Amino acid sequence: MALVEARNLCKDYVAGEITVKAIRGVDFTIDTGSFVSFVGPSGSGKSTLLNMIGCLDPPSQGDLVVAGKDVTRLDSRHSAKFRGDHIGFIFQDFNLIPVLTVFENIEYPLQMVQNWPVEKRRKRVEELLGAVGMADQGKKYPNQISGGQKQRVAVARALVTNAKLVLADEPTANLDSRTANRIIGLMKKMRDEFGTTFIFSTHDTRVVESAEIIFTLEDGVLQTKNGNPGGQHA
Numbered sequence: 001m002a003l004v005e006a007r008n009l010c011k012d013y014v015a016g017e018i019t020v021k022a023i024r025g026v027d028f029t030i031d032t033g034s035f036v037s038f039v040g041p042s043g044s045g046k047s048t049l050l051n052m053i054g055c056l057d058p059p060s061q062g063d064l065v066v067a068g069k070d071v072t073r074l075d076s077r078h079s080a081k082f083r084g085d086h087i088g089f090i091f092q093d094f095n096l097i098p099v100l101t102v103f104e105n106i107e108y109p110l111q112m113v114q115n116w117p118v119e120k121r122r123k124r125v126e127e128l129l130g131a132v133g134m135a136d137q138g139k140k141y142p143n144q145i146s147g148g149q150k151q152r153v154a155v156a157r158a159l160v161t162n163a164k165l166v167l168a169d170e171p172t173a174n175l176d177s178r179t180a181n182r183i184i185g186l187m188k189k190m191r192d193e194f195g196t197t198f199i200f201s202t203h204d205t206r207v208v209e210s211a212e213i214i215f216t217l218e219d220g221v222l223q224t225k226n227g228n229p230g231g232q233h234a
């Protein structure tokens with residue numbers, strides 16, 4: 001079943017008299033449970049595309065359906081609600097809250113976005129801590145753990161609300177090769193365990209090889225191979 005469907009999707013950034021055509025009419029479909037990477041050189045439009053799929057930035061033109069909802073023209077209040085209900089995010093610089101413990105960082109979306117009762121929250125956070133191999137690290141603060149461990153916490157936080165879709169913009173950019181491969185392996189394991197769809201962007205060739213479906217972007221356009229637009233199965 002399709003989780004993300006984009007038709008003739010475009011994004012222009014307008015600043016005064018200058019317009020940057022960051023995404024120029026792309027079409028693609030991503031099925032539920034896929035493990036997908038957008039790849040391409042710097043400036044090709046990867047972040048722009050992820051930001052639109054994540055309802056952080058609206059398209060300038062085209063149609064975008066995520067989890068059965070037409071999100072093309074959602075206002076900011078409905079976008080925020082939709083993100084909170086359906087989408088988890090992982091960032092290259094981890095984005096953990098320094099004054100909160102590992103446990104509290106993972107718990108945060110349940111408290112802030114979904115308002116779960118305390119005991120239900122504790123059980124869910126412990127489940128996720130175990131799933132990402134951090135069961136004994138919950139009391140530590142972000143500055144007391146390694147980069148790879150921080151990204152494990154970020155993966156747990158992205159999944160804690162049962163998000164259908166996790167978007168990761170360059171999730172391994174700040175990690176060494178071995179740790180990068182472990183994080184990608186962990187994301188795949190989470191996909192297998194929870195059925196979550198993962199879409200990430202990278203220009204890291206070590207990471208590209210781990211994706212099951214690869215969409216190559218160049219100058220805001222999806223490249224075709226052998227006459228097939230967009231995604232190639234790796």
Ligand SMILES: Nc1ncnc2c1ncn2[C@@H]1O[C@H](COP(=O)(O)OP(=O)(O)OP(=O)(O)O)[C@@H](O)[C@H]1O
Pocket residue numbers: 013014015020021022040041042043044045046047048049203
């Ligand atoms: N807020 C913005 N305002 C104006 N132009 C922007 C903005 N964000 C991105 N761009 C431009 O849009 C194009 C695509 O940028 P984008 O960040 O999506 O590329 P990317 O493939 O993610 O690059 P990188 O790998 O370096 O992160 C680039 O030409 C960039 O300069």
